[in-house]
Amino acid sequence: MRIATWNINSIRARADRALAFLEREDVDVLALQETKCKDAQFPREAFEAAGYEIATFGFSQWNGVAILSRVGLDDVTPGFDGQPEFGETPAVEARALGATCGGVRVWSLYVPHGRALDNPHYAYKLAWLGRLREHAVAWADAGDKVALVGDWNVVPLDTDVWDVAAFEGQTHVSEPEREAFRAFAEAGYTEVSRQFLPDEHRYTYWDYQQLRFPRNEGMRIDFAYTSPALTPLVTDVRIDRDERRGKGASDHVPVIVDVDTSAL
DNA sequence: ATGGCGAGCGGAGCTCGA
Numbered sequence: 001m002r003i004a005t006w007n008i009n010s011i012r013a014r015a016d017r018a019l020a021f022l023e024r025e026d027v028d029v030l031a032l033q034e035t036k037c038k039d040a041q042f043p044r045e046a047f048e049a050a051g052y053e054i055a056t057f058g059f060s061q062w063n064g065v066a067i068l069s070r071v072g073l074d075d076v077t078p079g080f081d082g083q084p085e086f087g088e089t090p091a092v093e094a095r096a097l098g099a100t101c102g103g104v105r106v107w108s109l110y111v112p113h114g115r116a117l118d119n120p121h122y123a124y125k126l127a128w129l130g131r132l133r134e135h136a137v138a139w140a141d142a143g144d145k146v147a148l149v150g151d152w153n154v155v156p157l158d159t160d161v162w163d164v165a166a167f168e169g170q171t172h173v174s175e176p177e178r179e180a181f182r183a184f185a186e187a188g189y190t191e192v193s194r195q196f197l198p199d200e201h202r203y204t205y206w207d208y209q210q211l212r213f214p215r216n217e218g219m220r221i222d223f224a225y226t227s228p229a230l231t232p233l234v235t236d237v238r239i240d241r242d243e244r245r246g247k248g249a250s251d252h253v254p255v256i257v258d259v260d261t262s263a264l
Numbered sequence: 265a266t267g268g269c270g271a272g273c274g275g276a277g278c279t280c281g282a
Contacts, residue, residue, distance in 0.1 A: 208269035
């Protein structure tokens with residue numbers, strides 16, 4: 001089974017690219033982030049015609065997550081219990097969606113950005129990751145095969161960005177964020193993109209501005225954490241860097257995880 | 265060259281992103 005995760009930066013602007021990607025890479029399950037639409041606005045028809053079931057979770061033009069699957073889509077869960085809220089009128093944002101696909105519990109995650117170290121969004125980000133980790137521990141203890149995939153908005157290592165000094169004092173590289181990210185590994189999860197692609201300066205995101213992609217000045221912020229029961233079944237991970245090329249690309253590229261489900 | 269912000273909303277210029 002092939003699972004992919006992709007911050008697509010608007011599904012309506014890039015439905016064609018998503019369809020081409022699914023076909024090109026023969027993807028079974030696609031976790032999307034930043035769909036940027038309400039559930040009713042999601043362009044379902046083209047994906048259904050291609051053989052996918054669709055679960056969406058979106059309230060507005062902000063955030064939004066979805067899961068497409070052609071290997072089953074069960075127990076769909078918008079958000080996780082106790083998910084921290086944000087906003088003037090605090091509310092759960094559309095940043096997490098769980099579904100069971102072909103024996104694997106997949107969570108499409110769009111971790112809050114943080115905005116700045118002194119911004120309330122930063123505390124929100126840390127609380128959000130902390131609460132998710134509590135669930136992750138319980139799922140691992142239960143022996144579940146869990147894939148926590150998405151845009152984590154954390155740069156775990158200095159070598160996951162072209163010039164870490166340029167990010168001094170900013171979000172994504174701060175120690176509390178890195179600690180919150182590592183906490184999943186300490187809970188027994190394995191970030192399998194690192195396992196299969198350990199080389200430095202291998203990015204999943206390049207800003208639209210300042211020729212970041214042509215200069216290969218990017219960041220590695222999209223990851224796939226697998227639970228102890230799932231990790232041994234992962235046979236390969238790839239980053240589809242070519243998806244960043246050309247007109248109309250998202251600023252993120254897909255991360256592709258292959259799972260041996262022959263025993264499931 | 266793989267390219268110089270992009271998307272949504274709304275109908276200009278703002279918010280958000282990382």
